[in-house]
Amino acid sequence: MNKEYFKTIYILFKKELMGYFNSPIAYIFIGTFLIVGNWLFFKSFFLIGQTNIRPYFDLLPWMFLFLAPALTMRLWAEEKKSGTIEFLLTIPVTDWQVVLAKFFGSLVFLIVTLLLSITLPITVAGLGNMDIGPVIGGYISSIFLGGAYLSIGLFISSLTKNQIIAFVLGLSACFAMFMIGADFALIGAPKFLVPVMKFFGFGNHFYSMAKGVIDSIDVIYYMSFIALFLWFNTRVIQSREWK
Amino acid sequence: MIEIKNLSKKFGDTKVLDDISFSVKKGEILGFLGPNGAGKSTTMKIITDFWAPTSGSVEVDGIVVRENSIETRKKIGYLPETVPLYEDMLVIEYLKFVAEVRGISKKNIKNRIKEVVESCKLREVLRKPIDELSKGYRQRVGIAQAIMHEPDILILDEPTTGLDPKQIIEIRNLIKEIGKEKTVIFSTHILSEVSATCDRVVIINKGKIVSEGTPAEILERTEAKKKKSIVVEISGDEKSVLDEIRNIRGVESARVNDEITLEDAFLELTK
Numbered sequence: 001m002n003k004e005y006f007k008t009i010y011i012l013f014k015k016e017l018m019g020y021f022n023s024p025i026a027y028i029f030i031g032t033f034l035i036v037g038n039w040l041f042f043k044s045f046f047l048i049g050q051t052n053i054r055p056y057f058d059l060l061p062w063m064f065l066f067l068a069p070a071l072t073m074r075l076w077a078e079e080k081k082s083g084t085i086e087f088l089l090t091i092p093v094t095d096w097q098v099v100l101a102k103f104f105g106s107l108v109f110l111i112v113t114l115l116l117s118i119t120l121p122i123t124v125a126g127l128g129n130m131d132i133g134p135v136i137g138g139y140i141s142s143i144f145l146g147g148a149y150l151s152i153g154l155f156i157s158s159l160t161k162n163q164i165i166a167f168v169l170g171l172s173a174c175f176a177m178f179m180i181g182a183d184f185a186l187i188g189a190p191k192f193l194v195p196v197m198k199f200f201g202f203g204n205h206f207y208s209m210a211k212g213v214i215d216s217i218d219v220i221y222y223m224s225f226i227a228l229f230l231w232f233n234t235r236v237i238q239s240r241e242w243k
Numbered sequence: 244m245i246e247i248k249n250l251s252k253k254f255g256d257t258k259v260l261d262d263i264s265f266s267v268k269k270g271e272i273l274g275f276l277g278p279n280g281a282g283k284s285t286t287m288k289i290i291t292d293f294w295a296p297t298s299g300s301v302e303v304d305g306i307v308v309r310e311n312s313i314e315t316r317k318k319i320g321y322l323p324e325t326v327p328l329y330e331d332m333l334v335i336e337y338l339k340f341v342a343e344v345r346g347i348s349k350k351n352i353k354n355r356i357k358e359v360v361e362s363c364k365l366r367e368v369l370r371k372p373i374d375e376l377s378k379g380y381r382q383r384v385g386i387a388q389a390i391m392h393e394p395d396i397l398i399l400d401e402p403t404t405g406l407d408p409k410q411i412i413e414i415r416n417l418i419k420e421i422g423k424e425k426t427v428i429f430s431t432h433i434l435s436e437v438s439a440t441c442d443r444v445v446i447i448n449k450g451k452i453v454s455e456g457t458p459a460e461i462l463e464r465t466e467a468k469k470k471k472s473i474v475v476e477i478s479g480d481e482k483s484v485l486d487e488i489r490n491i492r493g494v495e496s497a498r499v500n501d502e503i504t505l506e507d508a509f510l511e512l513t514k
Contacts, residue, residue, distance in 0.1 A: 004346070011343045015329075022331045083327035087388070090291040090323075091344055092316040240294055 016105025051128035057138035069170030072153030137212030144222040151229035250299035261450040272422040274441035275430040283430040320389035324400035330374035345392035363387040399429040
């Protein structure tokens, strides 16, 4: 681990990020995210008549559910389909360098998109007194949740050549991880599993962080989750036994 | 430079490579010849560490590929058979990415790209997106990618398939030019290509090496060489000369040979 190591990651990362902007996917992604997010929020905002940003961050996990797999679906699937993976894995880079570059490429893109929605809290703040804590908490919480979704999506993309399959499976897996700790999922579960499911689901971590309480346990949870899935990803790449 | 020792590769129950051993000396151009599906690409994928062998090993410059492939990859430039390129990049963007990821220093990068563009004749297409390139240009971008970091070893998997005869000659000359200083392995299933370019040939069939040596040695060993022919220049009536020759002892057949190859004609017309 030296300077060269991170420089190579940075070069690969730049290529990944450029990949988004070289195809229309980036603009469609940002446009859809901002329009749908703003519309869903302001639709009920004026009815309720409170200067409260919370409903927006309650929406985000659902929007990310579609958008995160859309960002990751092509990252490995396309390399395999077009054969460029043979180039990528025969230049002097390690599997970890490639996986990290792809992950951070998609994460930075997601963060940029998220930050473009800053007009929303600014508008709300202009309409009355607003608590800044939940806004910051909401953004940080969303970034961590987005990262976790992306790590799942990236892993699943490495299992297939087909982008559509990567998208659908990625969405399902993210949905399952988000719902696993939700109340209705816990009703039917055996008693001893309830605390485990509550801990492993994204939902509880997300909402407690979004309130503005950044607990180290939530941060550690997300970090380990992301690390685990990136590790799975390197295992798949290393085995070269994909379809 | 490259030592291939008892290499085998199995996919499930099918043996694609069966105990292959050969070596490539420094500065040699080695032709890797064989029908489609003989195991040429598989061998190349193992040398470049894209795939792991089922058994056996590959050493590059004394380093075992499986043990330290980051080091061996630095010494190798590789053009896969399918010529995979990032389609949505411009040619110049792609070359810059390759140069950077290959660790060429900032101050040398411009010069090196210039040199590569020059020797692969890519100037006209630099600002074009890769997915708009013709097959010939794609191939040249692929070769440019492989020689970017001035590797000691160049591995080219069927670099001339799908090209027209003129482009084939160009690529051959490029390989010869590079081969003056570097070790080159390239695969093909065209026999004439090998005799035109290679110092040595390895012929592989169904995962096994069936012949090895210089093109002349291999021709010497084959059955076809036992029959010899003499070229005679004649003036006047062909028929009477032919009759005369046929009467000589030891002559098996005599005929008038006035074919020029299609390749020659094409080259003449497209000059």
